[in-house]
Amino acid sequence: MFKLPRSLTAAAYDADRPLQLRCSCGQDHAPQDHDTIANSVEALSNDRIEATIVKALFPQDAVRRNFLKAVGANTVRAAIASVLPLGALQAMAQEKGPLEKTNVKIGFIPITCATPLIMAHPMGFYEAEGLKAEVIKTANWALIRDKMIHGEHDVSHFLSPQPIAMSLGLGSAQAPMRVATIQNTNGQAITLANKHKDNRDPKNWKGMKFAVPFEHSMHNFLLRYYVAEHGLNPDTDIQIRVVPPPEMVANLRAGNIDGYLGPDPFNQRAVFEEVGFIHLLTKELWDGHPCCAFGASEKFIQEAPNTFAALYRAVLKSSTMARDSANRDAIAKAIAPANYLNQPEIVIKQVLTGRFADGLGNIQNVPARADFDPIPWQSMAVWILTQMKRWGYLKEDVNYQQLAQQIFLITDAKKHMQALGMPVPDGVTRKFTIMGKEFDPSQPKAYLNSFAIRKAS
Amino acid sequence: MKKASLRVQAWAISLTLLICLIAAWSGLTANSGSAGAAANLTPEQIEYMQMLGKSPEGAGSSKAGFPSPSEFGAAVFQHLSQPFYDNGPNDKGIGIQLGWSLLRVAAGFLLACLVAIPLGFVIGMSPLLYKALDPFIQVLKPISPLAWMPLALYTIKDSSVSGIFVIFICSVWPMLVNTAFGVAGVKRDWINVANTLEVSPLRKALQVILPAAAPTIFTGMRISMGIAWLVIVAAEMLVGGTGIGYFLWNEWNNLSLTNVLFAILTIGVVGMLLDQTFASLQKKVTYVE
Numbered sequence: 072m073f074k075l076p077r078s079l080t081a082a083a084y085d086a087d088r089p090l091q092l093r094c095s096c097g098q099d100h101a102p103q104d105h106d107t108i109a110n111s112v113e114a115l116s117n118d119r120i121e122a123t124i125v126k127a128l129f130p131q132d133a134v135r136r137n138f139l140k141a142v143g144a145n146t147v148r149a150a151i152a153s154v155l156p157l158g159a160l161q162a163m164a165q166e167k168g169p170l171e172k173t174n175v176k177i178g179f180i181p182i183t184c185a186t187p188l189i190m191a192h193p194m195g196f197y198e199a200e201g202l203k204a205e206v207i208k209t210a211n212w213a214l215i216r217d218k219m220i221h222g223e224h225d226v227s228h229f230l231s232p233q234p235i236a237m238s239l240g241l242g243s244a245q246a247p248m249r250v251a252t253i254q255n256t257n258g259q260a261i262t263l264a265n266k267h268k269d270n271r272d273p274k275n276w277k278g279m280k281f282a283v284p285f286e287h288s289m290h291n292f293l294l295r296y297y298v299a300e301h302g303l304n305p306d307t308d309i310q311i312r313v314v315p316p317p318e319m320v321a322n323l324r325a326g327n328i329d330g331y332l333g334p335d336p337f338n339q340r341a342v343f344e345e346v347g348f349i350h351l352l353t354k355e356l357w358d359g360h361p362c363c364a365f366g367a368s369e370k371f372i373q374e375a376p377n378t379f380a381a382l383y384r385a386v387l388k389s390s391t392m393a394r395d396s397a398n399r400d401a402i403a404k405a406i407a408p409a410n411y412l413n414q415p416e417i418v419i420k421q422v423l424t425g426r427f428a429d430g431l432g433n434i435q436n437v438p439a440r441a442d443f444d445p446i447p448w449q450s451m452a453v454w455i456l457t458q459m460k461r462w463g464y465l466k467e468d469v470n471y472q473q474l475a476q477q478i479f480l481i482t483d484a485k486k487h488m489q490a491l492g493m494p495v496p497d498g499v500t501r502k503f504t505i506m507g508k509e510f511d512p513s514q515p516k517a518y519l520n521s522f523a524i525r526k527a528s
Numbered sequence: 529m530k531k532a533s534l535r536v537q538a539w540a541i542s543l544t545l546l547i548c549l550i551a552a553w554s555g556l557t558a559n560s561g562s563a564g565a566a567a568n569l570t571p572e573q574i575e576y577m578q579m580l581g582k583s584p585e586g587a588g589s590s591k592a593g594f595p596s597p598s599e600f601g602a603a604v605f606q607h608l609s610q611p612f613y614d615n616g617p618n619d620k621g622i623g624i625q626l627g628w629s630l631l632r633v634a635a636g637f638l639l640a641c642l643v644a645i646p647l648g649f650v651i652g653m654s655p656l657l658y659k660a661l662d663p664f665i666q667v668l669k670p671i672s673p674l675a676w677m678p679l680a681l682y683t684i685k686d687s688s689v690s691g692i693f694v695i696f697i698c699s700v701w702p703m704l705v706n707t708a709f710g711v712a713g714v715k716r717d718w719i720n721v722a723n724t725l726e727v728s729p730l731r732k733a734l735q736v737i738l739p740a741a742a743p744t745i746f747t748g749m750r751i752s753m754g755i756a757w758l759v760i761v762a763a764e765m766l767v768g769g770t771g772i773g774y775f776l777w778n779e780w781n782n783l784s785l786t787n788v789l790f791a792i793l794t795i796g797v798v799g800m801l802l803d804q805t806f807a808s809l810q811k812k813v814t815y816v817e
Contacts, residue, residue: 317781
């Protein structure tokens with residue numbers, strides 16, 4: 072929990088006294104601070120933020136006092152903290168406060184999705200924020216999840232549905248995780264084994280075996296969506312297995328799987344190894360779809376708000392740099408070595424520049440093949456939740472909007488972006504078009520019911 | 529004289545086998561020579577080939593196929609020439625990786641010794657306990673190390689400690705069973721003599737039973753060490769971070785068979801050295817009746 076109570080905060084939760092933000096002396100400080108105004112400005116501003124929130128929630132002091140008496144100060148405080156990111160707000164208000172923690176551990180899976188997180192290391196963005204960051208290559212997504220639950224990593228590269236699944240306790244113990252930014256948009260592909268060169272129509276894919284990196288992944292949801300749009304039921308007509316990304320090419324070569332919807336560089340690597348070809352880029356399914364995310368546990372955000380803010384800035388700067396196509400060659404060079412992706416530079420370069428060999432003998436030019444738009448639109452979370460529900464991962468009914476708002480910290484992201492002088496779009500949701508079908512985030516139930524193929528429930 | 533010539537013969541056969549193996553290997557990996565004419569390729573075709581990591585002149589490719597013996601030799605030399613480099617948390621020299629693996633094996637193995645030998649002693653001396661605990665041991669013994677991993681990660685909440693736990697849990701059984709077996713098999717006469725002389729129980733355990741059971745106990749330790757070394761590779765591939773298993777996984781990730789082969793060879797050689805250490809220890813405690 073965040074460090075409190077202090078004078079004004081204590082007053083805000085004091086049922087026995089009136090809450091006055093302004094001292095009777097006329098100065099802009101609380102009356103009980105009149106003598107000890109020499110307190111640090113920072114502590115005061117923390118108090119003031121919280122007191123202001125309490126004041127706003129209970130404009131009438133009598134109501135506030137009765138309410139506090141009835142349920143207790145701690146309950147109220149916990150309730151407020153659960154709705155409003157107090158720690159983050161306080162951190163924001165302090166501009167660059169002292170870092171609670173300078174040695175941070177950042178987990179990642181060696182794929183190009185993690186480009187902003189990884190490149191911030193060799194390019195010195197973490198260092199510039201005063202952080203001594205260690206970026207740690209992790210073997211698979213289950214381990215990313217477990218290491219975040221145990222607190223072995225401070226912040227992490229996630230699949231964007233993962234923090235939602237973890238916060239809901241799906242497939243693991245419940246652990247509240249937050250998405251600070253989206254790491255990358257687009258940048259995935261469906262790769263098929265070379266023997267399927269003449270088998271490009273999904274209608275004929277019955278009985279084929281596909282791999283995805285994790286159950287709660289955009290890869291799984293997009294592959295299911297794609298085959299379902301072509302009339303196949305992904306649960307009964309094809310087989311979908313979980314294979315860690317680095318092992319996908321080896322499995323494709325061995326004939327264990329017919330194809331995969333996987334992250335790059337492993338689509339391009341299959342072409343490089345001449346074992347597969349790129350059937351389609353996920354950009355063709357949903358242009359601008361989220362893939363991976365950068366996130367932290369709620370606990371870390373509250374315990375180390377300034378460190379979290381510093382990480383936020385570093386990753387956002389990194390995203391900005393990664394979005395500029397002029398930098399892509401240099402980035403490919405920076406992240407290809409053994410310490411990061413451990414891949415041939417030429418493969419990474421094709422992924423990032425979008426000028427690539429497709430494995431069918433053609434060179435394609437798709438500059439938007441991979442992008443790194445960091446904005447965590449809440450409507451993305453709503454879409455993910457509808458798909459979790461659609462395929463039976465999520466059994467009970469949930470409040471889509473509320474969860475999206477809680478987990479995807481778009482307000483924080485926009486504040487940091489504004490502070491860094493980045494262009495900030497309006498709103499917290501957006502409509503998307505996926506394979507020609509519009510998704511309206513305000514009507515998740517109607518959207519869910521519009522699909523003929525879904526898990527029978 | 530005869531013994532010496534036998535050894536020379538064995539060496540000669542081993543060497544011949546090695547040479548045959550390398551010859552077959554280099555024969556199989558020799559470049560089948562696809563001398564393509566570069567002259568009639570369009571610039572786009574040339575770029576396409578470069579994107580696949582081939583040189584357009586058709587003179588072999590730069591990518592990772594199965595390496596020839598000479599390529600492998602070069603990789604081995606490169607790894608061994610700088611075993612302790614450290615390029616950050618995900619890229620360290622082979623010496624550092626081996627050091628981490630050995631450290632984990634040692635920790636898990638020592639823990640297993642601390643549990644298995646005293647417990648084995650007690651079980652071996654009491655036929656009742658032997659029978660009572662036998663079903664548990666028989667069920668727990670054949671469980672694969674990787675099967676323990678999810679459980680360990682969930683309960684211990686620390687990946688490197690989980691790795692050590694998995695080594696512990698897999699290497700504890702052979703040692704336990706062997707110790708119990710050795711202790712139970714000590715000649716009745718010797719124990720009877722000790723009893724007749726009214727030796728204190730502690731002295732009886734340390735000076736009569738322990739030396740008598742030592743060869744069997746060391747056999748158990750040797751088997752356990754072999755298992756611990758098998759387990760560490762699997763555990764590190766799963767948990768990652770550091771160690772020879774992580775190195776192997778990272779190079780699989782890069783589909784670099786040369787480095788994977790190098791890791792396999794290293795694992796084999798280190799495993800052999802560990803086994804020989806225990807073999808010589810075993811020899812020291814063996815007695816002739």
